[in-house]
Amino acid sequence: MDFIKKRSTGKHELDVVIVGCGPAGLSAGLAAMHHKLKFRLIEQEDSLGGSVYHYPRQKIAMTAPMELALVGKVRFGEVQKEALLEFWQGVVSQTGLRISFHERMEAIEPQGDGFLVKTNRGSYKTRSVLLSIGRRGTPRKLGVPGEERTKVVYRLIDPAQYAGQSVLVVGGGDSALEAAIALAEQPSTEVVLSYRSDAFSRVKAKNRQRVEGLQAEGRLRVLLSSQVRSIHEKTVDIEERGQVVHLRNDAVIVCAGGELPTPLLQKMGVQFETKHGTA
Known part of the structure; x- marks a missing residue:
């Protein structure tokens, strides 16, 4: 200043x-x-x-x-x-x-x-x-049919509101894992965590360990190498390693990061240095 x-x-x-x-x-x-x-x-x-x-x-x-x-x-x-x-x-x-x-x-x-x-x-x-x-x-969207449904949100505020529901969390960063963990700790809540890669490579060790623990307890289902294909009123379609699975679903929480207003900033004259193709 x-x-x-x-x-x-x-x-x-x-x-x-x-x-x-x-x-x-x-x-x-x-x-x-x-x-x-x-x-x-x-x-x-x-x-x-x-x-x-x-x-x-x-x-x-x-x-x-x-x-x-x-x-x-x-x-x-x-x-x-x-x-x-x-x-x-x-x-x-x-x-x-x-x-x-x-x-x-x-x-x-x-x-x-x-x-x-x-x-x-x-x-x-x-x-x-x-x-x-x-x-x-701006939250990064999935770009799939049904994403406009009101049951799709892009952040988790209060896990308690999802108690007793079937919830899909999409993403592989700490925010996604922490959302899945918080939801899995709610009573009678079925939680599925979907991530497009085959491993959680950039997350805190304590989050990875807690996810593994919840998996072992049967309180969290993890689908790696998977992608959401469509979202319906009471179900979701997810492709996992070439096979499409249909899951019961009440809510979808997308934790896939955000998109910076890069074109707008470039138009203003802001210059970006990119690494590996990402600003």
Whole structure:
């Protein structure tokens, strides 16, 4: 934020527009207040927190000590999602930080020595733009028939709401495994975890071990080298190693990561360095 302050000329409507109100955006907003900058902090969701806001209920988040402007040193280790969100909301109340929720960035255009930021609510002339949108992006979809059904969601908030149901979790990362674990621990819940690869290669050891334990107990069914082919009202069709299986199903939770707005950012002039074909 020191650099943004040095760039400010006082001639623009705003010194900076901050996009996203996860931990980075929240910290930037506090720093902007500290430097007495003219700013607007926008968040497309209905609450602060970024990725943490979408964590399952009572999920443990890992944080590192940080220095927040107007607040001071903050020390957290392992902390539950709810406690972390409550802390941030307390910071907002304490400092009076203003956040514009339900406001989505749609375009950023160079304009003179600054930028014109367009959102679903209006346009703002600003000297600088700070993107703190994280890596979650827009949920990646499966692209299969029936995915538009209301029983398909892209995050797990409260496992208890699925108690007694037949649930399919799709994905092979930690978020998918943690969702499957939380669901399998609910009473009378049938849980299937489907992943397109033949192994969970990039997950925490404790998640892999817990999945293996639930499999051994018969509380979780894992389908590796599988892909969802279609979703119906009471069933799902999954292709597993060349064979299509039909499973009873009440809900589908897709944890397949997110897609960043790369084309939009490239149009704004943001350059990406790619590794192995992925930005």
